[in-house]
Amino acid sequence: MTDKGKVEIEIDVSKHPIHVNHPTCSKGHLLICESVKIHDYPSIKVKATYKNNAGFLYIDPIYGSFYNIIDGMHVPDGETVELFCPECDENLKAVNDTCQICLSPMFLFHLPNNGIVEGCLKKGCMFHKLKIVDAEEQVARLFEDRMLL
Numbered sequence: 444m445t446d447k448g449k450v451e452i453e454i455d456v457s458k459h460p461i462h463v464n465h466p467t468c469s470k471g472h473l474l475i476c477e478s479v480k481i482h483d484y485p486s487i488k489v490k491a492t493y494k495n496n497a498g499f500l501y502i503d504p505i506y507g508s509f510y511n512i513i514d515g516m517h518v519p520d521g522e523t524v525e526l527f528c529p530e531c532d533e534n535l536k537a538v539n540d541t542c543q544i545c546l547s548p549m550f551l552f553h554l555p556n557n558g559i560v561e562g563c564l565k566k567g568c569m570f571h572k573l574k575i576v577d578a579e580e581q582v583a584r585l586f587e588d589r590m591l592l
């Protein structure tokens with residue numbers, strides 16, 4: 444028996460710049476900031492905390508690129524942050540996953556059609572991955588448009 448909705452694949456997209464343009468928290472709040480752009484695309488804006496400090500993190504929306512901007516606090520390389528939805532304060536930590544390189548917790552953003560983007564919460568660690576569920580059509584589209592809707 445095959446359950447088409449549960450097929451998961453992981454793809455290596457490092458050679459194909461893909462623009463993540465519809466990441467949300469689990470409640471569907473769009474985490475996009477039109478006024479702060481990275482590579483000319485609206486950045487992914489989330490609340491960030493490090494120890495007792497809080498600020499905002501503007502994440503590079505190009506998958507595989509890491510020109511992230513931290514605003515309002517300083518986070519040294521090698522330290523991990525926590526990320527929250529600016530709208531509902533949901534902790535965006537991935538519940539069932541840790542970084543395969545440094546074992547730190549990861550953040551998780553939802554994409555339309557049950558896809559997810561995960562990334563390491565340690566500053567300076569660039570591990571992240573993309574999972575698309577039930578994906579044939581989406582992958583075809585991904586490589587056509589270089590874009591995740």
Ligand SMILES: [Zn+2]
Binds near residue numbers: 468470471530532
């Ligand atoms: Zn939210």
Ligand SMILES: [Zn+2]
Binds near residue numbers: 547
């Ligand atoms: Zn890591």
